[in-house]
Amino acid sequence: MSAVMLTPRALYEEVAELLRQRIFAAELAPGSWIDEMRLAEEYGISRTPMREALKVLAAEGLVTMKVRRGAYVTEVNEKDQRDVYHLLSLLESDAAGVVATEASTEQLQDLQTLHAELTAAVSDREKFFEVNERFHMRLLEIANNRWRDQMVADLRKVMKLNRHNSLFKSGRLEESLKEHQAIMDALQMRDPSLAAKRMTEHFANGLEAAS
Numbered sequence: 001m002s003a004v005m006l007t008p009r010a011l012y013e014e015v016a017e018l019l020r021q022r023i024f025a026a027e028l029a030p031g032s033w034i035d036e037m038r039l040a041e042e043y044g045i046s047r048t049p050m051r052e053a054l055k056v057l058a059a060e061g062l063v064t065m066k067v068r069r070g071a072y073v074t075e076v077n078e079k080d081q082r083d084v085y086h087l088l089s090l091l092e093s094d095a096a097g098v099v100a101t102e103a104s105t106e107q108l109q110d111l112q113t114l115h116a117e118l119t120a121a122v123s124d125r126e127k128f129f130e131v132n133e134r135f136h137m138r139l140l141e142i143a144n145n146r147w148r149d150q151m152v153a154d155l156r157k158v159m160k161l162n163r164h165n166s167l168f169k170s171g172r173l174e175e176s177l178k179e180h181q182a183i184m185d186a187l188q189m190r191d192p193s194l195a196a197k198r199m200t201e202h203f204a205n206g207l208e209a210a211s
Helices: 008-024 036-043 047-060 078-102 105-120 125-143 146-160 172-188 192-210
Strands: 063-066 070-073
Touching: 008 036, 008 047, 036 047, 047 063, 047 070, 047 146, 078 105, 078 125, 078 146, 078 172, 078 192, 105 125, 105 172, 125 146, 125 172, 172 192
Parallel strands: none
Antiparallel strands: 063 070
16 A cells, blocks of 8 residues: 655644644643654654644644744633633523524434433543533534634633643532533523523533632
8 A cells, every 4th residue: 555645734733633632631731841843853744844733733722832932832820711711601601592492303312312421421530521522512513603613612622721620620520410411401491591591600610610
């Protein structure tokens, strides 16, 4: 089989994803300097795609570029955290209202299935986080606003920088599960105002746990 040649665009996007996962796993810790040369050597690439990858991550808010100092993994301070949760609350509560009004029976069943997965994962923190994100992204997909989806995707990437301080607090998974049940109840009732309210409460409690 002949070798598959990656285009320069595909290469830097691939590198961006590798770095993104290392940041989420805290292998590249918040506030740490990113050694471009060492990483380029590790991946067997030139510094050009590495720099392009870092620009992608900077646009997402995961990396901070400092003049004459290079790239650093973004540190999320308390104000950043409040701002991110505030915007996510606005965007996702609006989406919940849309879903309560417009979702088909099959789409609500999709969310119910994910909620059941979430319930089963309450004793597995990493699995819970993964299913939790799928639930929220599926709700957004059903609400069907690609501009909102893009904003939420970027905000959630920043939120992941601090996720261990929220969902991983003692008792938070169980509380989050109850909040999800309240959201599902409102969606099943086809009550957009209540669905939006329950989602807002969910984010308010998440912020409190993360603070």
